[in-house]
Amino acid sequence: MDFLAELGPLVLALALVAGVVLAAVLLYRTHDDDAGEASAREAVISPEVRAQLSQAPVEAELRRQLVEAELRSLRAQISPHFIYNSLNAIAATIPTDPVRARELVLDFADFTRYSLRAEGEFTTLREELAAVESYVLLEKARFGDRIQVRLQIAPEVLGVRIPFLAVQPLVENAVRHGMDSDTGSGTVWLRAADTATHAEISVEDDGHGADPQVMHQVLHGEAGNAHIGVRNVDLRLRQAYGAAAGLMVETAPGAGMKVSMRVPKFQPDPFQPDQPHQPDQPHQHQEES
Template sequence: MARVSVTLWLFLCALCGLSGFWVSRRRPRIGEPFATLHLAGRAAPSLRTGLTPESARKAVRHLRGLLGTASLVVTSTERVLAGAGDGRPSDAAALAGTRAVLASGRHLVDGGTVVVPLVVDGSVVGALLASDAEVTAALVRTVTEVGRWVSGQLELAELEVSRRRAVDAETRALRAQISPHFVYNSLTTIASFVRTDPERARELLVDFADFTRYSLRRARDFTTLADELTCVDRYLLLERARFGDKLRFSVQVAPEVLAVPVPFLCLQPLVENAIKHGMPGEVRVVIRDAGPEAHITIEDDGVGMEPTRVRAVLADEHEGGIGLSNVDARLRQIYGQDYGLVVETAPGKGTRIRLRVPKYHSAPSSL
């Protein structure tokens, strides 16, 4: 929230600077502030992907429109990324100006060109070079404020990259948490059938291969609910082979929600937790269509937990909850704080875990 507020403040400063620039040159027309907002809005999506040749190429025309200068050039610390307008400095001159602001961290005026640094997390990552027939104090101030606004957008891009890295790291950690004990138990169970029931052993090996292929594949933010349920189905078949009649389970799913995008590995850890705390007993998975959402319930009739223990598990302070804190944190991070796990339990009363997933949440194009 603080970063967004800073970005908004920078944008307002830029808007004020631009207004001052227009006033110094001519009387502003009605609607010009809206045009400024429109141009900033057109530039922002590209900048929020980071400072690359592609993002600079898409943004530079709109940024030049914000400034009203004859030309504008965007550089990184090592190369010219994009330019727009006439009378631009040569690449060599642009990089010389970039190196100068890289060393000082402050703007400079070189003839008819204003050079301002682009700063992300305290480090200069590039520069804006605005050239015009006349360099006034108002122009310098305006270019400086726009440079700060651009830096704010690049900060948001860096924040998004960090968020995605954190999600990927959490998913890798979750896989590592699940795999060791489950792999050992599954292979031991399969080995027990090799002589007594070779056909059953073969079927379980296929189920085990399908499960590990899914859970150990390259991490992505989203998969489909159908794929998650296939993973759960393979997991339950392997656990049923291990526990026999001690484990009973049922899965009820509304067909309308099978294509809903959901976070990768969001159901199996909850089912695993239900089996761990519900044996011997029954595990029930129910998924309902609830209009704009899919409502998911994983329930067992096992020993249950104390509320204080549940809070410790969700806070990742107790080893008794396999993956619960991970799934809870990812749901809140992706959908918002209202979409975490809801755990209903009491000693001797079993445990019910509920979660909601928006049916129309935007998923990555790689899905």
């Protein structure tokens, strides 16, 4: 009876969270994508359209709409199997560890609230890392110690502003493609270094890697839906900071993959040029999660 008494509120909380997330997804798609799934797919701008835009002056409002379209596409990808897998992991934890299940419900709520938020194309590295932490905790509920994510973050760059959902999709890509298919395990390193004028952020895994030519095609929109999160982040970095600010991918078959970006520490919002950014005060160094 004590166990059932403990289980009841957890099941109710889980059902409530699932209902809230479903409502948020439906509201988001209704509000921002009246054309439904077809428009979500079209939100990944074709290379031909992107080439036309790059050949002519692009007005600020058009750039904003393009960024918002890319964000809608990225959010649409987050919802389906991540929600399904997370809820399954939480449900499996309830009988054996109800307290841990309650914590996972809160992690799930934090992650979905951040990922599906409607406002702003920018966030801070600190806020993005909080979303990464929630994501990793939910994945570890599925894979346990088979997945390891290690952090090495310079405290000076925690307040640097970055495009929204610029880091978490890279960590997700590293987890999905970096886990060894034979052992079902892998390690991901997330690093952020201070170089005085820039924050250098990288996500590296020890998986099977990929053909460099394939990743070149990914970044140029020539590989279909492969690594679409990486492509999306690359495009938004270039839109925000210029053509030279895209992702750098280092990989080879059997050698893992490292994806890096350089984000200026002091740069005004490209849509609000009169509002320069100032990083927050330093915080303590983070070593491992």
